[in-house]
Amino acid sequence: MDHSGDASRQEALSQIDFREICENLYDGIHVTDGTGTIIFINQAYTRTTGIKPEDLLGRKVSEVEQEGKLYKGAVTDTVLAQRRRVNSVATIFPLNKEVLVTGTPVFAPDGSIKMVVTNTRDFPELKRLEQQLLTLTEERQKADEELAYLRQQQTGGKQMYYHSAAMRQVVELIHTVAPTDVTVLITGESGTGKELIANEIYQNSTRRGKPFIKVNCAAIPAELLESELFGYEEGAFTGARRSGKSGMFELANTGVILLDEIGDMPLPLQAKLLRVLQQREIMRIGGSKTIQLDLRVIASTNLDLQEQVRAGRFREDLYYRLNVVPIELKPLRERKEDIPYLVERFCADFSKKYGKDTRISAAGMDLLQSYRWPGNIRELENMLERIVVTNSGGIITRDVVYSALNPDGSHSHLNPAAGGTLRQQVFAFEREVILQAVEREGSLRKAAKALGVDHSTLVKKYRHFQQDNSGPDGR
Numbered sequence: 001m002d003h004s005g006d007a008s009r010q011e012a013l014s015q016i017d018f019r020e021i022c023e024n025l026y027d028g029i030h031v032t033d034g035t036g037t038i039i040f041i042n043q044a045y046t047r048t049t050g051i052k053p054e055d056l057l058g059r060k061v062s063e064v065e066q067e068g069k070l071y072k073g074a075v076t077d078t079v080l081a082q083r084r085r086v087n088s089v090a091t092i093f094p095l096n097k098e099v100l101v102t103g104t105p106v107f108a109p110d111g112s113i114k115m116v117v118t119n120t121r122d123f124p125e126l127k128r129l130e131q132q133l134l135t136l137t138e139e140r141q142k143a144d145e146e147l148a149y150l151r152q153q154q155t156g157g158k159q160m161y162y163h164s165a166a167m168r169q170v171v172e173l174i175h176t177v178a179p180t181d182v183t184v185l186i187t188g189e190s191g192t193g194k195e196l197i198a199n200e201i202y203q204n205s206t207r208r209g210k211p212f213i214k215v216n217c218a219a220i221p222a223e224l225l226e227s228e229l230f231g232y233e234e235g236a237f238t239g240a241r242r243s244g245k246s247g248m249f250e251l252a253n254t255g256v257i258l259l260d261e262i263g264d265m266p267l268p269l270q271a272k273l274l275r276v277l278q279q280r281e282i283m284r285i286g287g288s289k290t291i292q293l294d295l296r297v298i299a300s301t302n303l304d305l306q307e308q309v310r311a312g313r314f315r316e317d318l319y320y321r322l323n324v325v326p327i328e329l330k331p332l333r334e335r336k337e338d339i340p341y342l343v344e345r346f347c348a349d350f351s352k353k354y355g356k357d358t359r360i361s362a363a364g365m366d367l368l369q370s371y372r373w374p375g376n377i378r379e380l381e382n383m384l385e386r387i388v389v390t391n392s393g394g395i396i397t398r399d400v401v402y403s404a405l406n407p408d409g410s411h412s413h414l415n416p417a418a419g420g421t422l423r424q425q426v427f428a429f430e431r432e433v434i435l436q437a438v439e440r441e442g443s444l445r446k447a448a449k450a451l452g453v454d455h456s457t458l459v460k461k462y463r464h465f466q467q468d469n470s471g472p473d474g475r
């Protein structure tokens with residue numbers, strides 16, 4: 001066997017000056033012989049205690065203690081008596097402070113104690129670190145709790161209401177795909193509930209409780225979006241934060257990222273996003289290290305992405321990457337069956353929230369169903385909240401709905417057949433006039449009288465309008 005390695009190690013070891021090592025230790029070292037006479041202290045000891053070698057060397061620890069000028073609470077004599085390691089807190093008089101001391105016996109081959117080596121550590125420093133650790137742990141715990149609460153608020157605070165076959169299908173699809181990690185693209189007009197759907201997917205996914213980061217690609221200026229998404233290293237560009245910053249992808253790691261308004265993402269960034277989706281890794285701006293990503297991507301937009309692709313504003317390859325499972329939300333006007341259910345749920349929710357008991361009249365509901373809801377469910381929800389808060393009576397009448405839909409008195413908002421033919425618009429207007437009169441007058445006969453038409457004409461028209469909410473050709 002070749003022992004040359006051992007030999008050279010021995011040789012190297014023999015050259016080492018252990019005193020030099022001692023002088024360079026961070027802890028203060030105080031060494032006595034087997035009788036308790038101090039034979040060595042290192043520089044760190046002097047730094048920690050303010051006591052110089054000439055004050056101690058050659059003296060007995062017990063004598064120094066008795067004198068009561070330099071320290072008290074030394075462990076040397078206890079170590080000598082008990083022949084074991086002893087920890088204690090000693091008081092250092094020159095600096096008027098406490099230090100943590102650990103005395104260790106060093107035994108000779110015959111079993112006698114040949115030295116006592118005592119480490120001296122700044123107690124306040126340790127204490128400060130301990131306190132800092134404790135504070136940080138508490139803060140971290142609070143932050144974790146707050147995060148869990150906010151995440152819950154952000155994603156689970158709202159219930160999804162639906163009734164139409166179209167929405168039932170959507171919900172079924174969500175529950176099928178949620179537990180998988182598949183990429184989902186949610187499309188629909190503004191206010192149709194895209195974000196709510198994304199929340200539902202997150203809540204039912206295996207990543208629930210992990211980060212869920214929502215990025216609105218349209219709300220962040222194009223020149224900032226890249227650094228928001230990818231983060232940057234210190235000094236990556238002028239104005240970059242000194243310590244660098246993690247991007248949204250990094251923050252979302254192990255969880256879910258929702259790229260909202262993806263259709264508004266600038267083309268150069270689309271190329272970078274495609275790379276992220278393909279390689280599942282990113283590099284911070286100005287960085288050199290790749291960061292592996294484990295995340296699920298949900299994208300949403302109110303633009304027609306295929307149209308954007310045709311117009312050259314959206315990369316086709318990215319479109320296919322995102323459109324693995326498409327979920328399309330119809331505008332509210334195309335799923336009117338949802339309206340009564342939504343109205344009832346919202347009325348109940350807001351009544352509870354504001355301590356009221358508000359219900360909607362049949363005629364009020366009828367008017368809500370005939371409206372086109374350009375702002376979709378968001379508009380309906382906001383309007384009902386406003387009505388419930390301001391309405392003093394318990395019943396939301398047709399008049400109340402009418403003024404809520406038409407606050408400035410112009411008929412611009414309330415145009416059930418907006419964009420339709422003259423016939424459709426006249427139909428809508430006539431319908432409105434008749435339904436309002438019936439509600440106001442309380443009976444068909446009185447309404448006919450007020451409007452100056454035959455009772456039988458009014459009955460005929462009223463029945464027709466009741467059967468068809470939307471327009472003369474059943475639109």
Ligand SMILES: Nc1ncnc2c1ncn2[C@@H]1O[C@H](COP(=O)(O)OP(=O)(O)OP(=O)(O)O)[C@@H](O)[C@H]1O
Pocket residue numbers: 158159160161162188189190191192193194195196197301302377378381
């Ligand atoms: N099916 C639903 N049941 C209950 N509330 C809903 C439903 N759909 C949408 N909402 C409510 O309507 C509002 C708008 O929904 P959401 O923000 O999800 O729409 P969006 O399609 O993401 O809109 P935008 O494109 O403008 O961001 C929210 O307050 C949401 O809670």
